[in-house]
Amino acid sequence: FMERVEEDGMWSLMCPHQCEGLHSCHGQEFRELYERYESEGRFVRQVRARDLWSAILDAQIETGTPYLLYKDAANAKSNQKNLGTIQSSNLCTEIIQYTDEHEVAVCNLASICLPKFVISDRGPVGSISPASGKGHFDHEALHKATKIVTRNLNKVIDVNSYPVDGAKTSNRRHRPIGLGVSGLADAFLRLGLPFTSKEAKELNEAIFETIYHAALEASAELAETHGPYDTFDGSPASQGKLQFNLWGFDDDETPSRRRRLAVPKQRYAAPYSEGGYDWESLRQRIKTSGLRNSLLLAPMPTASTSQILGVNECFEPFSSNLYLRRVKAGEFIMANPHLLQDLTERGLWTPDVRNQLMRDGGSVANIECIPKRLKELYKTVWEIKMKDVIDMAADRGKFVDQSQSLNLFIADPTPEKLTAMHFYSWKKGLKTGMYYLRTKPAVNAIQYTVENADQP
Structure with a gap:
């Protein structure tokens, strides 16, 4: 299918009762059987592979799914x-x-x-x-x-x-x-x-x-x-x-x-x-x-x-340096404990920094007083190229004999961005191309901050 999308070919939709055996084969065996059924005209109908691909991408942009796995x-x-x-x-x-x-x-x-x-x-x-x-x-x-x-x-x-x-x-x-x-x-x-x-x-x-x-x-x-x-x-x-x-x-x-x-x-x-x-x-x-x-x-x-242990999920980058923790006593905004330690040691954990961190959705990129070294260290997943995330998945992939739950993150996804990302994953040889697509809302909620008491 990915090859047909790449070459702008047609994709044949087949009924498993009319075209038996496709689900139980892969690789060259699948290719030969699929093309034989095509040559015999046993498909229900044909569509442009890119039209079907566009429908998949539209669904991912709207819902974060479907997941992508590469059978071969x-x-x-x-x-x-x-x-x-x-x-x-x-x-x-x-x-x-x-x-x-x-x-x-x-x-x-x-x-x-x-x-x-x-x-x-x-x-x-x-x-x-x-x-x-x-x-x-x-x-x-x-x-x-x-x-x-x-x-x-x-x-x-x-x-x-x-x-x-x-x-x-x-x-x-x-x-x-x-x-x-x-x-x-x-x-x-x-x-x-x-x-x-x-x-x-x-x-x-x-x-x-x-x-x-x-x-x-x-x-x-x-x-x-x-x-x-x-x-x-x-x-x-x-x-x-x-x-x-x-x-x-x-x-x-x-x-x-x-x-x-x-x-x-x-x-x-x-x-x-x-x-x-x-x-x-x-x-x-x-x-x-x-x-x-x-x-x-x-x-x-x-x-x-990971919540029980107080660490970030699996092999993912931090999605934010601020997060909401819900307990019986209520809801509390928590900071990345590593960032909190580094800023406290430098005397930078101030009300102004906390407020800007809240306004910027947990990113330190635009906080002037934070050193460049810390900005590099505390980049969120939204500030990291997905190419690097996919490369790291492939690097560890050669020691993973099942597969991995690989979420991908694009703040403002487009069909062009997703196509480039998915084809890169496919050509890197990943088994799981994508678990969920994580995106940001088109309109952000109002960011509330707490001002200093002595400010007018």
Whole structure:
């Protein structure tokens, strides 16, 4: 479909009862079957692909949906490809699992709070001033925590209650789990890294390499004790093909390998072992003993858990430096705690600054007294290019064997902007092109501020 849109071709609308099998194939097989049905005239009608594309974009601008997932990418990069064609995802677009008339896919999810692994060079995590960047990321602790979470989720599969037999059958045959993260933006701030800086991009990629390596290692250890999951044979992993191999990368292109060759050493992107992760030894271990779980990573939205932990959602940038917190006592306007700490330390958390922050919808970009360094550090998602957000999704994507709940943000969307963004995501190889499209209202509500008591 994307190719037809790009070349301004026609798209044939077909009835699944008249043109059987399209939903259960992908890639070249889908292309050949689809074009055969077209040549036989079995379509209901034809429309310009760009007209259908325009209708999709109009709906996204008005409602934030429909979600976009790319079927070929999702199937080509799946460790469940030996089971058959994956036909759908879940509500949050991060679960990419096989289903059929006998099996119902199951989400077995847990998220890891990334700011907990930022270590201050001066003491406890809370002592770090975000703008100072006096800290480092503890990949060793993250690796250990990930292995614990992997074992816990694997146990959940065995002890859980299942409402339907199809879910029990699927979960116990394939044993998929989904690890995600919360507070990536908080971790960057604790280290003094602007969200789209080179160092932040390196850390983003390295974090997910660490999680993927640890999850694979734990699953391989479980397989050595309990045996591999039932459908391991024939999977890409059984042939030594890991997720980044399915993206077309080899071991030399992982962050830990680049880290081994890099001079000087990088304190943000370096996985904890000095020589980087030994992917080849792990690959051979998996080929010999198998994996206990078919799938391991599925970064989810964490809308609720991030609130409980007091961090920003999943891997997203902050959408504002001000937000509304509703509790039993009422509604309260809260500030980004990292920004609050930095401004307080500099004597800049004044009524004037608070009022302007409220007037500007949580942006520090136009507050003159705030240093340029802090303005870079506290950019909101509305001030960040979506190209960078998509690039970072692709960077971690080679370690994500399911998919990721990728929201995209455009304050004033147009069909032209959305088309450019979606085609960029598609060509980067993302499985999920977009979860929700977040936009700003055409007319902003009146911004109320609190004036100083001594002002006339």
